[in-house]
Amino acid sequence: MSRYFTEDHEWIELDGEIATVGITDYAQSQLGDIVFVEVPEDGKEVAKGDDAAVVESVKAASDVYAPVSGTVVEGNAALEGEPALVNSDPEGDGWFFKMTLSDTSELDSLMNESAYAEFVSKL
Amino acid sequence: MTDTSDTTTGKPDFVEELMLLPLDAWHRARGGRMVPFAGYEMPVQYEGIMAEHQWVRESAGLFDVSHMGQLLLSGENLDAELEKLIPADVAGVAVGQQKYSLLLAENGGILDDLMFSRWPGGIYMVVNGACKWDDIAHLREHLPDAIEINHMDEHALLALQGPKAFDALNRHVTGEYPLDALVFMKGGKFEIGGVPVYISRSGYTGEDGFEISIPADQAAKVADLLCGEPEVKPIGLGARDSLRLEADLPLYGHDLDPETTPIMATLNFAVASKRRRAEANFPGAERILHERENGPIQRRVGLIVEGRQPVREGALVLDDQGNEVGRVTSGGFAPTVQKPIAMAYVPTAMAQIGTRVTLSQRGKIHHGEVVAMPFVPHNYVRQGASK
Numbered sequence: 001m002s003r004y005f006t007e008d009h010e011w012i013e014l015d016g017e018i019a020t021v022g023i024t025d026y027a028q029s030q031l032g033d034i035v036f037v038e039v040p041e042d043g044k045e046v047a048k049g050d051d052a053a054v055v056e057s058v059k060a061a062s063d064v065y066a067p068v069s070g071t072v073v074e075g076n077a078a079l080e081g082e083p084a085l086v087n088s089d090p091e092g093d094g095w096f097f098k099m100t101l102s103d104t105s106e107l108d109s110l111m112n113e114s115a116y117a118e119f120v121s122k123l
Numbered sequence: 124m125t126d127t128s129d130t131t132t133g134k135p136d137f138v139e140e141l142m143l144l145p146l147d148a149w150h151r152a153r154g155g156r157m158v159p160f161a162g163y164e165m166p167v168q169y170e171g172i173m174a175e176h177q178w179v180r181e182s183a184g185l186f187d188v189s190h191m192g193q194l195l196l197s198g199e200n201l202d203a204e205l206e207k208l209i210p211a212d213v214a215g216v217a218v219g220q221q222k223y224s225l226l227l228a229e230n231g232g233i234l235d236d237l238m239f240s241r242w243p244g245g246i247y248m249v250v251n252g253a254c255k256w257d258d259i260a261h262l263r264e265h266l267p268d269a270i271e272i273n274h275m276d277e278h279a280l281l282a283l284q285g286p287k288a289f290d291a292l293n294r295h296v297t298g299e300y301p302l303d304a305l306v307f308m309k310g311g312k313f314e315i316g317g318v319p320v321y322i323s324r325s326g327y328t329g330e331d332g333f334e335i336s337i338p339a340d341q342a343a344k345v346a347d348l349l350c351g352e353p354e355v356k357p358i359g360l361g362a363r364d365s366l367r368l369e370a371d372l373p374l375y376g377h378d379l380d381p382e383t384t385p386i387m388a389t390l391n392f393a394v395a396s397k398r399r400r401a402e403a404n405f406p407g408a409e410r411i412l413h414e415r416e417n418g419p420i421q422r423r424v425g426l427i428v429e430g431r432q433p434v435r436e437g438a439l440v441l442d443d444q445g446n447e448v449g450r451v452t453s454g455g456f457a458p459t460v461q462k463p464i465a466m467a468y469v470p471t472a473m474a475q476i477g478t479r480v481t482l483s484q485r486g487k488i489h490h491g492e493v494v495a496m497p498f499v500p501h502n503y504v505r506q507g508a509s510k
């Protein structure tokens with residue numbers, strides 16, 4: 001399994017056919033207290049870069065983009081009752097949605113963990 | 124991921140070099156995250172908006188509001204001249220008293236909201252940071268040359284707010300009379316750690332608290348003394364915004380603007396003086412008094428929004444046919460209320476408490492209800508009230 005990152009601070013991890021998507025620890029720390037997350041419905045088709053979810057902190061609303069193209073198979077229902085999971089465990093239990101990929105080669109354009117760490121260090 | 128709205132930082136109309144607060148280094152040393160606001164780099168948060176908000180409601184928070192404009196007006200006939208620009212009973216304000224008022228345009232629209240007090244030598248006024256240059260220009264244009272306008276830009280302004288603000292501040296204050304002689308909307312000259320300060324018992328959080336004007340070069344000393352008290356933590360602009368929203372305190376540039384009159388904004392107390400109403404010689408008096416008598420077309424209301432998703436500034440209020448009939452001017456998740464709340468302008472017919480409203484934000488429909496404000500009761504220490 002390997003994890004990929006976007007310049008917009010989403011992460012995606014492919015496990016077999018299914019990929020899990022969330023926002024990074026850096027993103028949650030910038031947003032502050034998360035009070036609401038809107039995840040996409042099952043079956044929603046997304047193209048790379050489409051708005052796929054909305055995350056709201058006390059002060060602002062932010063869009064979360066699909067890091068690659070594919071079909072959503074599950075939104076994280078736990079976030080409805082406990083949006084703060086995104087603050088406490090952004091790269092684990094605070095995931096946003098799972099999807100199947102229509103073109104796995106799109107992953108090649110994303111950053112790996114060390115490239116993302118370097119990207120963030122320059123922000 | 125990208126921001127689609129931001130209710131606390133706003134966007135400057137012009138991009139110029141940002142100014143630094145007198146306490147800029149002090150904020151950075153304490154982990155304040157600095158963002159552009161009103162032309163300054165200002166701390167939006169330290170440990171997190173939710174925790175800071177809660178801390179102010181339960182203990183005491185120190186806010187740096189040095190971006191606001193502090194003016195000292197003096198000169199002959201000042202009261203009468205100032206009354207031509209604001210609707211307050213300036214002449215009736217004694218030394219040490221403070222009042223909220225509004226700088227009004229010719230048509231009764233609001234150019235800024237402000238606090239003023241009488242000092243022995245004149246009228247001290249605090250205006251919004253984002254408006255201060257326009258306000259100074261407006262005052263200079265409309266006041267006679269004989270009236271001096273001193274922009275006290277060598278002064279910082281700190282706000283200590285919360286139920287334990289008095290206890291923390293009282294340990295450091297000396298003056299001609301004890302601090303508890305100050306009740307809500309009273310002010311006077313004191314010293315904190317030997318630094319001469321002007322303190323008024325006021326603020327913009329709904330809690331008991333104080334605003335403290337300090338020579339800028341000694342602001343860090345005072346801030347250190349106050350934050351050395353166990354009750355006090357530095358608090359950012361983010362929590363200031365959520366606190367004032369819960370307390371029914373409108374924010375200029377959001378809930379108030381030149382299209383808004385005091386009556387539309389439900390600031391009727393700003394035109395409460397019988398004498399001023401009888402004289403009807405403040406800007407826009409005819410329109411404002413007509414609205415006061417007959418009701419405005421639209422007015423500001425408080426909303427509780429169903430569900431967990433905040434509805435923010437710019438969201439539309441819709442009628443049964445889906446037409447836009449109003450607009451949200453401030454909104455967010457209220458940490459004390461634990462629900463999304465908002466301020467909106469709606470037609471007066473929809474302003475009754477209990478009215479259900481339909482809201483539209485980024486293509487999504489939300490439902491809410493008009494509720495009484497403030498969302499969280501005020502905690503002011505008023506004259507004559509027992510502690």
